[in-house]
Amino acid sequence: MRDKISQLFCLQKNACKNNSTDNNRGHNVPTKATSNGTMCANGSLGTEGPEAPETDSSGTGRMRKPLERNGSTQNHAVHLERRLGLFSGVALIVGTMIGSGIFVSPSGLLVRTGSVGVSFIIWLACGVLSLLGALAYAELGTMNTSSGAEWAYFMDAYGPAPAFLFSWVSTLVLKPSQMAIICLSFAQYAVEAFVTECDPPRGVVKMVALVAIVMILFVNCYSVNLGMTVQNVFTAAKLVAVVVVICGGAWKLMQGNTQHLSNAFNGPMPNVGAIATAFYTGLWAYDGWNNLNYVTEEIKNPSKNLPRSIIIGIPLVTLCYALINISYLAAMSPQEMIESEAVAVTFGNRILGALAWLMPLSVTISTFGSANGTLFAAGRLCFAASREGHLLDILSYVHVRRLTPAPGLIFHSLIASAMVLHGTIDSLIDFFSFTAWIFYGGAMLALIVMRYTKPNYPRPYKVPIIIPVVVLVISVYLVAAPIFETPRVEYLYALLFIFAGLIFYVPFVKLGMTPRFMNKVTLFFQLLLEVVPTSSMAMFE
Secondary structure (H helix, E strand, C coil), X not given: CHHHHHHXXXXXXXXXXXXXXXXXXXXXXXXXECCCCCEECCCCXXXXXXXXXXXXXXXXXXXXXXXXXXXXXXXXCCCCCCCECHHHHXXXXXXXXXXXXXXXXXXXXXXXXXXXHHHHHHHHHHHHHHHHHHHHHHHHHHHCCCCCCHHHHHHHHCCHHXXXXXXXXXXXXXXXXXXXXXXXXXXXHHHHCCCCCCCCCHHHHHHHHHHHHHHHHHHHHHCHHHHHHHHHHHHHHHHHHHHHHHHHHHHHHHCCCCHHHHCCCCCCCCCHHHHHHHHHHHHHHHCCCCHHHHHHHHECXXXXXXXXXXXXXXXXXXXXXXXXXXXXXXXXXXXXXXXXCCHHHHHHHHHCHHHCCHHHHHHHHHHHHHHHHHHHHHHHHHHHHHHCCCCCHHHHCEECCCCCCHHHHHHHHHHHHHHHHHCCHHHHHHHHHHHHHHHHHHHHHHHHHXXXXXXXXCCCCCCCCHHHHHHHHHHHHHHHHHHHHCCCHHHHHHHHHHHHCHHHHHHHHHCCCCCCHHHHHHHHHHHHHCEECCCCCCCCC
């Protein structure tokens, strides 16, 4: 233990020495006090991250430096390596998008629209909206290849306060709730395979969900390569399951089972508020289209592979979702879909006969892979925000041998576990969708703002300005329509929670107040987890 403490102090001392002379961006780097009284230039709770020097605010045509923030680089002995190629990028997008949503959402979307035809149009519209949003994110992600997605873009466009609010909400609510929803769906389908006479016990479902979180956490903490291998394998497996569903539906259609599709637009048209809430349900199934932007520091040649992965992955998912919904309606009526709590399992019982057990297995594989990709991306948000001083220091540290952001991964998993023990799927989906689209709209506005405030920054990939404008307008509609049509106190709670982050931002980030005990806490977790800042130049043996 004493040897490890000595090594850790050497790590911190070397990190401070190297960072104290770091002038990569042409200005001094803010410092923080470590437990041994030295000053270390690593982002901490209590210091705002510096902005990149601006040399051409007039837009006169001079080339600007890229917008990357201070972080892990190839010059650091401990850093996040670029290991994700095109295939892994597509697998991360497809693997996180195709999860529990297509197996939980079809019935919910039918309930809210009351029409097969309208629900199908919304499915397609959600896919188009996700593609447009992702293309806009591709410009942002190639303009600034720092990890953190919206957090990095808010820092560039608006400054530290809005970026902090995003990291505050995403770290404590959005990303953990997303993982909790997926793991609850995984557990629901896994347990149903062994319980046929009654509904699965809620306590058992939650315990299985917690086991899944622990397994995924271990995979991602152990190795980045292992995490991406799991993602690639499970994505391939879920695509096989999707093909099985589509083939089963095609077989039923060839038998003439088209009665549920022939009168698709019977029934009253839903109102404006119902359409917005139906979009929430559909968009939940598509969520994950921006996950690749959270890990841009680990993508090989991001200026090419980021947009290519998006252009391949999202249309593929949209096509799969459209064909899966047609297959469902070829095998069961809309009312049967609404009454079924596990639509895919009911479909398997109708089509596969003795092999019906393959459907719950396929769903569990799909949701496990989606949860793996979700945690993989969420840990990078913690890593990016905390190294700029917007979250706890320890969340920006990386394991000295495995080069994984273990503290951020563990932090997200703990919050997701608490949500699993407390929440239900429906309540989590509604809260997640409403809050997430506030920030998606903010990212679109950030792109538009930077077209005018930073016109000469390098943009390897550039979208027509109409795309972020359209997505921004739709985002405003998705946020505002439910509030005016069916006001609920939960929407007020969500807004209050967002702005409650200012209570912590002002003293701890803006004013730089840091509790004395935090240095000891950081040192304790460094020893426990064997993690160091990405700028450290020594490693444990």
